[in-house]
Amino acid sequence: MLSWVSMSCRNCAMFDYWALISRLVCLLLLVWVSVPISASSAQPISPAEELPVRKVVVLDPGHGGHDPGAVGPSGLAEKLVALSVAQEIREILSPTYEVHLTRDDDYSVDIERRTEVANHYRADVFISIHVGGAFGHQGRGTVIFYHRRRNTGLGSTPYRQYGNSWETGEKPVLWENIQGKHTAESQLLAELVHRHLTGKLSPVDEGIREAPLLVLKGADMPAILVEIAHLSHPAEEAQLRKPGVISAAAQAISEAIKEYFRKAD
Numbered sequence: 001m002l003s004w005v006s007m008s009c010r011n012c013a014m015f016d017y018w019a020l021i022s023r024l025v026c027l028l029l030l031v032w033v034s035v036p037i038s039a040s041s042a043q044p045i046s047p048a049e050e051l052p053v054r055k056v057v058v059l060d061p062g063h064g065g066h067d068p069g070a071v072g073p074s075g076l077a078e079k080l081v082a083l084s085v086a087q088e089i090r091e092i093l094s095p096t097y098e099v100h101l102t103r104d105d106d107y108s109v110d111i112e113r114r115t116e117v118a119n120h121y122r123a124d125v126f127i128s129i130h131v132g133g134a135f136g137h138q139g140r141g142t143v144i145f146y147h148r149r150r151n152t153g154l155g156s157t158p159y160r161q162y163g164n165s166w167e168t169g170e171k172p173v174l175w176e177n178i179q180g181k182h183t184a185e186s187q188l189l190a191e192l193v194h195r196h197l198t199g200k201l202s203p204v205d206e207g208i209r210e211a212p213l214l215v216l217k218g219a220d221m222p223a224i225l226v227e228i229a230h231l232s233h234p235a236e237e238a239q240l241r242k243p244g245v246i247s248a249a250a251q252a253i254s255e256a257i258k259e260y261f262r263k264a265d
C-alpha cells in the first residue's frame with residue numbers, strides 16, 4: 001500500500017505527504033509492539049538491591065552561648081569541649097549514619113528544644129554530651145546516665161502519655177517520660193559507651209547511673225547523657241587539653257554507637 005501510494009501519485013505533493021504519514025504509522029506500530037517485549041525482559045528490583053535506610057544519630061553538645069557549663073581551673077569551658085567531641089563523632093559516623101547535632105556552634109539552645117530535635121529527626125539514638133563539674137574540684141571520672149523518672153506515686157505505669165492526665169488534675173505534659181519505653185535499650189547503650197570510653201580520659205570510673213534527666217525524659221528513642229570527664233578537676237582539665245584526647249573520646253563513643261546498632265538490630 002505504501003509503495004502503491006508513492007508510485008501512483010509521484011507528481012502529487014499531497015499523496016507524497018500521505019506516504020510519509022503511512023511510514024510514520026508503521027514505525028509507531030513497530031515501537032508499540034516492541035515495548036512490551038523489552039519491558040517484560042527487564043529484571044525486577046529485588047528488596048536487597050534497594051538502598052538501606054540509614055540509622056539516625058542525634059548528638060547534643062551540652063550548654064552553649066551564655067551558658068558555659070563547667071569551667072576548668074585554667075578556663076577551659078565545658079560548652080566548647082562538648083561541641084568538639086560531638087563534631088568529631090559526626091565526622092567519624094557520617095559516612096555510615098545520618099548524624100545531626102542539636103547545636104553546631106557556640107549558641108544557647110533550650111533543653112526542651114534539644115529533645116525536640118532528636119524526636120524531629122526520629123533518631124535511633126540520642127546522646128547528650130557533657131564534661132561535668134563539681135564543687136571544690138573534688139569530683140572526677142567518667143559517668144554515664146540513663147533516664148529514670150522519680151516515683152511520683154501516681155501509679156505503677158512506667159510512663160504516661162498525653163491524653164489522660166486531666167483525670168489526675170495535673171497539668172497535661174506532652175510526651176512526659178516517654179523515655180520510659182526505651183529504658184532497656186538506653187541501658188544497653190550506656191553499658192557500651194561505658195565499656196568503650198572508660199579509661200580514655202580519666203583513670204576514675206564513676207560507672208553507670210540512673211537519674212531523672214530533663215533532656216532525656218521526652219526523648220522517644222534510646223538516649224543517654226555522658227559526662228566524659230570532670231572538667232572542674234585540674235588533672236582532668238589538663239588531660240582534655242592534650243592533643244588527641246578529645247579525638248580518642250569521640251572515637252570511643254562512635255565505636256559504642258556502632259556496636260549498639262549491631263546488637264540492637
Ligand SMILES: [Zn+2]
Binds near residue numbers: 062063078130131132
Ligand atoms: Zn554539663
